[in-house]
Amino acid sequence: MEAFLHQVLSGVASGIIYASLALALVMIYQSTSHVNFAQGEMAMFSTYVAWALIGAGWSYWAAFPVTLLFSFALGFLIERIVLRPLSHAPVISIVLIFIGLFVIFNSVAGWLFGYEMQTFPSPFPDRWGSQYASAHELGLAVVTVAILAAVFAFFRFTSLGLAMRGAAQNPDSSRLVGVPVDRLIALGWGLAGVIGAVGGMMAAPIVFLDPNMMAGILLYGFAAALLGGISNPAGAVPGGIIVGILENLAGAYIVGTELKLTLALVMIVAILLLKPAGLFGRALTTRV
Amino acid sequence: MTMTSETEALGLRKGVFAGQHTWQVISVLIVVAIAAVLPFVLSNYRTLQATLVLIYAITLLGLNILTGYNGQISLGHGAFYGVGAYIAVILINHAGLPYWSTIPIVALICLVGGFLFGLPALRLEGLYLALATFALAVALPQILKHPALTKWTGGFQGITINPVPVPGKLPLNPDQWLYLFCLAVTLIMFAIAWNLLRGRTGRAIVAIREHTTAAVGMGINAAFYKSMTFGVSAMFAGVGGALGALTAQFVSPDSFGFFLSITLLVGIVVGGIATISGALFGAVFIQFVPNIADQISKAAPWALYGVILIGFMYLMPQGIVGLLRTIPDHYRNVFAVLRHR
Numbered sequence: 001m002e003a004f005l006h007q008v009l010s011g012v013a014s015g016i017i018y019a020s021l022a023l024a025l026v027m028i029y030q031s032t033s034h035v036n037f038a039q040g041e042m043a044m045f046s047t048y049v050a051w052a053l054i055g056a057g058w059s060y061w062a063a064f065p066v067t068l069l070f071s072f073a074l075g076f077l078i079e080r081i082v083l084r085p086l087s088h089a090p091v092i093s094i095v096l097i098f099i100g101l102f103v104i105f106n107s108v109a110g111w112l113f114g115y116e117m118q119t120f121p122s123p124f125p126d127r128w129g130s131q132y133a134s135a136h137e138l139g140l141a142v143v144t145v146a147i148l149a150a151v152f153a154f155f156r157f158t159s160l161g162l163a164m165r166g167a168a169q170n171p172d173s174s175r176l177v178g179v180p181v182d183r184l185i186a187l188g189w190g191l192a193g194v195i196g197a198v199g200g201m202m203a204a205p206i207v208f209l210d211p212n213m214m215a216g217i218l219l220y221g222f223a224a225a226l227l228g229g230i231s232n233p234a235g236a237v238p239g240g241i242i243v244g245i246l247e248n249l250a251g252a253y254i255v256g257t258e259l260k261l262t263l264a265l266v267m268i269v270a271i272l273l274l275k276p277a278g279l280f281g282r283a284l285t286t287r288v
Numbered sequence: 289m290t291m292t293s294e295t296e297a298l299g300l301r302k303g304v305f306a307g308q309h310t311w312q313v314i315s316v317l318i319v320v321a322i323a324a325v326l327p328f329v330l331s332n333y334r335t336l337q338a339t340l341v342l343i344y345a346i347t348l349l350g351l352n353i354l355t356g357y358n359g360q361i362s363l364g365h366g367a368f369y370g371v372g373a374y375i376a377v378i379l380i381n382h383a384g385l386p387y388w389s390t391i392p393i394v395a396l397i398c399l400v401g402g403f404l405f406g407l408p409a410l411r412l413e414g415l416y417l418a419l420a421t422f423a424l425a426v427a428l429p430q431i432l433k434h435p436a437l438t439k440w441t442g443g444f445q446g447i448t449i450n451p452v453p454v455p456g457k458l459p460l461n462p463d464q465w466l467y468l469f470c471l472a473v474t475l476i477m478f479a480i481a482w483n484l485l486r487g488r489t490g491r492a493i494v495a496i497r498e499h500t501t502a503a504v505g506m507g508i509n510a511a512f513y514k515s516m517t518f519g520v521s522a523m524f525a526g527v528g529g530a531l532g533a534l535t536a537q538f539v540s541p542d543s544f545g546f547f548l549s550i551t552l553l554v555g556i557v558v559g560g561i562a563t564i565s566g567a568l569f570g571a572v573f574i575q576f577v578p579n580i581a582d583q584i585s586k587a588a589p590w591a592l593y594g595v596i597l598i599g600f601m602y603l604m605p606q607g608i609v610g611l612l613r614t615i616p617d618h619y620r621n622v623f624a625v626l627r628h629r
Contacts, residue, residue, distance in 0.1 A: 035416075037415055037418060082598060085602065086601060086602070089601065089605075091414050092355070092359060092361060092414070092561075093601045093605060095361055095414055095415050095418055096361075096553070096557060096597050096601055097597065097598050097601055099363070099418070099550070099553065099594075099597060100593075100594040100595070100596075100601075101594065101598070102594070103550055103590050103591070103593050103594035103597070104590075104591055104594030104595065104598075106590065107588075107590030107594065108591060110590075111585060111588075215426055215546075218422075219419070219422070219423050219426070222416075222419045222420075222423075258430060258433065258434060259431070259434060260430070261423070261426045261427045262427040262430050262431055264423055264427070265423040265424060265427040268420050268423055269405075269408050269420075272408035272409065272411050272412070272420070273408045276408075276411045
């Protein structure tokens with residue numbers, strides 16, 4: 001029973017990671033009107049930067065802000081250099097660009113840092129842990145929920161957040177009322193980079209650091225978004241937690257760890273077949 | 289009946305394009321003639337490489353029908369290629385079937401499998417479909433390695449098969465025979481694709497890409513056509529995979545991972561999205577360029593692919609075929625004027 005409870009709780013912990021990725025995707029969509037396929041890989045790359053700084057003798061809390069600054073600059077520059085010139089290209093081109101970025105970050109990380117799995121330190125002292133959840137799992141939950149609340153409040157209650165949503169949803173009208181659309185979209189990319197970096201640093205102590213660490217998180221995050229209902233950002237949180245628990249229980253009692261990614265595929269297909277609108281979403285209609 | 293009246297109604301089109309059509313037929317015949325002579329002038333190693341180009345061309349054509357013509361992105365075609373390869377090998381080793389008979393069986397299985405996967409996946413568009421197919425690509429190696437399937441798949445080690453035998457007393461070496469066999473299959477597959485895309489079905493496929501809602505309004509069953517396109521596309525990839533297995537005489541789980549799917553995507557972008565001949569150019573590219581990049585670093589082909597994907601979107605969004613088309617347009621206009629005088 002105790003082992004079972006432990007599995008459920010660590011499922012909740014990974015579920016929160018998935019939820020944060022799912023929510024980040026939806027939130028970033030609000031500020032940039034793109035769903036960045038390379039988001040996870042950029043987060044992985046930022047985590048490697050933090051790892052390299054810590055490896056060079058920096059303390060965690062010195063490496064942390066520097067990594068966030070780096071991630072902001074990275075997101076900002078990618079928008080400026082790579083995406084800006086193609087802002088009017090068809091969707092398929094944009095998706096291909098994201099796949100290109102995905103591949104570049106993955107290979108450059110492997111090139112610079114190697115393909116071996118690395119451990120990544122947790123910033124939370126062990127004494128915070130209990131018999132059911134480790135200190136890191138608790139800290140992770142607190143940090144993720146805090147970030148999500150901050151992002152939500154930013155978009156909901158600040159004028160900058162409102163301007164960002166406007167810039168993404170209707171760039172032309174926003175420009176007419178004096179919103180600096182181009183700058184805000186670049187800012188959105190920078191912020192997305194920062195959120196991704198925090199998520200990466202929170203996930204790395206659990207999943208270990210390697211260039212392919214994000215594949216599983218991305219897929220489960222996607223399954224979480226589908227289960228919660230892709231049209232409903234708030235659904236991503238329960239969706240993520242359910243997916244995390246299912247993954248952990250199935251991994252512990254049914255299929256083992258070698259089919260981790262296959263399980264994500266099965267979940268995605270099952271959700272699409274049985275409940276395509278998700279648990280909390282509504283069926284999509286298209287206006288002609 | 290309908291065809292004739294349609295052509296008559298479009299009489300203008302017939303007149304204008306008659307000359308162009310003849311030129312197309314002639315150039316296709318020339319390419320086929322050159323392709324048929326190749327194994328007799330190239331070394332065995334080069335013949336093998338040419339065989340791989342044909343195999344890639346079939347696979348790229350399948351992906352291009354889906355992505356180029358129907359507008360659905362797949363990051364999972366490496367998986368269908370892998371499934372085709374494994375089924376062919378298992379049929380040969382366990383069921384004792386002759387190598388040539390595996391091709392139609394693989395085609396049928398992948399057609400049905402792709403159709404069934406396309407059915408739920410077609411609810412997704414653009415990036416979400418990319419994610420769902422990405423799941424397929426990363427899951428396949430895990431499934432193939434799973435202990436429960438080791439009896440058939442050989443687990444981590446994979447399986448080897450005997451080389452394809454040369455039939456009868458033909459004066460050919462095995463490499464030449466395999467090349468000619470693949471060439472025949474390639475011609476059949478290209479004919480299928482051309483037939484599929486030129487008529488009513490092709491127009492429906494493109495209409496869905498251009499404006500799904502409007503296409504549905506015109507009475508096109510979008511769900512059926514999208515799943516069917518997915519199935520056909522998977523069939524091409526599966527046939528490519530089966531031929532690939534016959535050529536390599538070996539299959540192993542990790543050769544059919546995400547990288548293969550990315551390679552295929554790069555191939556259609558380089559060759560030219562929504563073109564039939566682009567598959568050949570793309571196939572030549574992905575056969576030869578990564579080998580060169582591989583000599584620099586293990587990670588280099590990946591990084592190069594990423595840069596190529598982005599670079600082509602900037603500079604040549606229509607790929608090599610798009611570039612070639614802009615050159616003769618000028619001369620074609622001159623000829624057209626001369627002919628009509």
